[in-house]
Amino acid sequence: MIVLDGSTLRVTAPMVIANAKELLIAGQEKLAAGSGTLQVDLAAVTAVDSSALTVLFAWMRRLQAQGRSLSIVAPPASLLSLAELYGISDLLPLA
Template sequence: MIEREAGRLVVKVPLIIANARSLLEAGCSALAEGEQIFDFSGVTEADSSAVAVMLGWLRAAPATRSTLKFAHIPTGVRSLAELYGVSELLPLA
């Protein structure tokens, strides 16, 4: 689901509502102190729940003293974040 590769947390499944809860939990469990980069380069499908999951990871990060960045955000997810007015909350790597 999420694998640590070359210092990044690589999302390996679609970012869709069916996976949202388990992705949120897996991402939170993977957080460690320091900078964490979630890499979406392997994501082939995403919907609006992706924005909610990403914001959930951002909310969880302070508890582990980690800072998050997102790499290779799918174009559709980026567009949804802009539509919802939250794109400035998503730190890019």
């Protein structure tokens, strides 16, 4: 579901409401390790809904509290469309 490989967090599960709580918790556990900018690789994500944005922003807040940042790599087009629809595209830290 989520694999931490150095400074890259790879998400391999659909980022939908059914998985949101599990993704949030698993990701936050992985965020505790490491330093600097974390790249979140979404290349393997096959489905998203608005909960994906919630999870990503929660991870961003957690990292910011640690003095770190997040960069999103290979976001699905559907995630970008949702961000555009909600008027928050500028808030997504795309790599």
